[in-house]
Amino acid sequence: MVKYVRLPIVDDCSLEIMLEVLSHYPSINNVDLYLEVKPVSDQATRKRSRQGDTNVDGSVRDDTLGTQQKGNSNGWLEDEENMDDEDCEIGVGNAVAQKDSRMKKPGLTKGLRDSVSKQVIFSSSWLDERELHVGMIFIDKDELEKAVELYSNRRQREYIAYEDRLVFMCKKRKVCGWVLNAAETKSGGLEITEYTDPHTCKPVDVGADFLAGEIEGLIKAHPSLSITELSKWVKKEFGYTVSGDNMWNAKKKAITTILGDLDKSFSVLPKLMAALCSSNKMVLDWQCDAFPDPKDSSFRSVFWAFQQSVEGFSPCRPLILVDTVDLSGKYPGKMLVAAGLDAENSLFPLAFAITTQESLSADTWRWFFACIRKKVTQREGICLITSPNPDIVAVVNEPEFQWAQHRFCLRHLCFKFYDVFKNNLMTEFVYKAGSTKYISSFDDYLMKIEEMNPEARKWLDQISLHQWALAHDSDRLRFGIMTTNLIFTTYSFINKSRDLPITACILLIFDHLAELFKTRLGFLDESLKNRGEVYATHVMTKLEEYKLASRTHDVLPLDQTPERFQVTKVMQPANKKFFVHCSDRVCTCQTWQVYKYPCSHVIAVCRRLNFDHLQYVNDFYKTESFRGVYAAVFNPLPGVSDWLEASEVPRPFPPGSPPRSAVKPVTTESPRNNSAKASDANTGASGQSETRRSGRPKKPNSKYGI
Incomplete structure (x- = not known):
């Protein structure tokens, strides 16, 4: 974009100002003007002025993104005010040329007169990314340094500046001869006097x-x-x-x-969430503490879930994992995450909430689960896997909580056990006892724990076996999933941004989800088109292993109906026996019941009966169903300047302001009738039993998978 302003100064001479702003250089924040005075004809001047007006009023097209933009809405540089030919003020050093009806013939300053007699190379010429060269003039040292920095960053090169000598050299000067020397000019500027280019060293990564x-x-x-x-x-x-x-x-x-620092981000948050709701049908719920002014509030919690996740959860297994991630920094808090698992046992994002550290209590968990139930899924028979947090246990044991069967994350349980008994070996036995499929092995590990410390055995006996031991998961609701640490590993990038404003965290999560859906859908389309895989890759891989192993199995029918069979492994000294019941989908090795696809013993039976063993694979593993999980597309967010004000929630301010004694609790949607009564009683003490996320968590022993 080029702007021209013409001012008459003396007879047959005009002062012409050319401002060139390149829209594809977003890093340019300040542009200094240098003036060249030359005689021009009135006709040429009028022509140039009209061309300038056309460029200013015309539209600017961003070819990179293919979007049509008008005026100065290109997002790179924004004019704070419009310049008018009738009232234009230009400063050059200490001189000011001002057009006014009372001023007839203002004189030229000495520096400007000197510049007329020689060819001037505008210092702004480095903005168009042409090569630096001898004779290029800069107004001062700062501008020269900016030019060298921009030039070097654009070419991914590092340099060393000797500011006292106005010398710049490549950082790898032993292998690269790039050098730039500058000297002062008579007019007080700086001129490049020596320049050696190009770089012969290898590029480096650009600074963040x-x-x-x-x-x-x-x-x-x-x-x-x-x-x-x-x-x-x-x-x-x-x-x-x-x-x-x-x-x-x-x-x-x-x-x-763009969105502001830690404090400002809270007031911007409603606009961001409203933009996400309007563009991606996101469901949302707030908790805040009201100020005396009803237009303002103190932030407490926000819940959100994307419609794409809500739609994608239906083909997933009826399984929800819940865990937390710490948000440290000026306003410590917790991010609550609910997730499912897709056919490849990869984490499927379902719902999120961010709450202040002091607000995390039984009331907060009740609100979070109520939001999931009302806004995300109404499926029955869901297996809910969480930490053994006392607040969570209290909520899921309430009469209203009947839509899910509760199970404990084995990893969290082992952490809690280690905190009490401080013994690595016993903690390892707890993990092995909880993850084995066989009751006999489970009993053996508990016997070892009792021999080492009877109190440890009593501590474990207080916990219902079906909640933490796979061997006692009689309903087989877990699909073999014992831990929730997939949440922490998947959203580990939050740890990298835990000190960032809340708006940045939420926007980064949105980016992650949009890219995740796009990438996995492309992978699934490739699997269906090129490989023709009917079921998930990891299931097909396991079935091939079991199919190979089944060739060494002997099958013996136990009755006249093709239902019950005895399977033994040949060439084994113990000659262990396994029993298969086809209609009940049971094998005594437990693999069929736990993972919902056939084991090697079932495949051996199917070979004898000439059955297709794939008929016994659960539909949740089908690639076509798997594709439906990620079929929904995330829409791009509108530009920040197009975000509308949100009226559904009072403008939130950072937690703790003003003092809590001056506020009363409110929530935009109460999960149950009496939930608002206890919201000021949140102390957050019970939430301290949640997994430690600050820094490296305290681990008893990595050998047992924690």
Whole structure:
């Protein structure tokens, strides 16, 4: 975009100002003007002025993203006010040229007169990314340093600056001869006097801070661009490759700049959530503490779930994992995550909530589970796996909580056991006892624990066996899933951004989900098209292993009906026997019941009967059903400037302001009639039994998978 302003100064001479702002350089925040005075004809001047007016009023097209933008709404540089030919003020050093009806012939300053007699190379010429060269002039040292920094970052090179001598050299000067020397000019500026180019060293990764400036305008206009899309854009625009981690850090910095710091982000949060609701049909619920002014409030909790996850959960197994991730920083809090598992046993994001540390209590968990039940899924017979947190246990044991069967995460249970008895070996036995499929093995491990410490055995006996031991999961609701740590590992990126504003965390989660759905859907389409896999890859792999093992099995019918069979493994000294009942889908090895696909013994029986063993694979593992989990598409977010004000919740301020004694609790949707009565009694003490997430969690022993 080019703007011209023409001012008459003396007879047959005009002062023409050319401001060139390149829209594809979002990192340019300040542009200094240098003036060239030359004689021009009135006709040429009028022509140039009309061309400038056309460029200012015309539309600007961003070819990279294919979006039509008008005026100055391109997202890179925004004018705070419009310049008017009738009232234009230009400062050059200490001189000011001002057009006014009372001023007839203002004189030129000495520096400006000197510049007329020689060819001037505008210092802004480095903005178009042409090569630096001898003779290029800069207004001062700061501008020269900015030019060298921009040039070096754009070419992914590191340099050393000797500021006292105005010398810049490649950091790898032993193998690279890139050098730039500058000297002062008579007019007080700086001129490049010596320059050796190009670099002969290898490029390095661009710094996240610089990269954040490059993409800030782009993210402001397109907040939901993924890391992959941003990397492709940078490669196309500037020609350099950026690592995923570096782009991730740059995006976090850019989001923080756009959406505000830790304090401001709370007031921006309703606009972000409203934008997500309108663009992606996200379901939402708030908890806040009201201020005396009903328009304002103190943030307590927010719940959200995307419609894409709600739709995708139906083909998943009836299984929900729940865990927490710590959010440290100025306002410590917890992120509550509910997730399912897809056919490949990968985590499927279902619902999220962020709550303040002091608010996490039984009331908060009751609200969180009520939101899941009302807004996310009404399926029955769900297996809910959580930590043995006393607050969670109290909530799920209430009469209203009848829609799920509760099970404990074995990993969390082992942490709790170790905190009490401080013994690695006993903790390892607890893990092995809980994860074995056989009751006999379970009893053996408990006997060993009792021999080592009778009190430890008594401690375990207080917990219902079906809640933590796979061998006693009589309803086989767990599908063999014993832990929830997939949540923590999947959302470990939150730990990298736990000190960022709440808006940045939520936007990064949205990015993760959008990319996850897109990537997995593409993988599934490839599996169906190229490999023709009917069931999930890991299931097909297991079935091939079992099919090979079944060739060494002997099958003996136990009655006249093709229902009950005895299967033995040949070439084994013990000659152990296994019993298969086809109609009940039971094998005494327990694999069929636990994982819901046939074991080697069942496959051996099917071979004898000439049956297709795939008929005994649970439909939850079908690739076609699996594809339905990720079929929904995430829509891009509108530009930040298009986010509307949200009226469904009072404007939230950071937690704890003003003092809690001056507030009364409110919630936008009460999960049950009396939930609001106890909201000020939240102390957060019971929430301290939740998994430690600050830094590295205290682990008893990594050998047993914790």
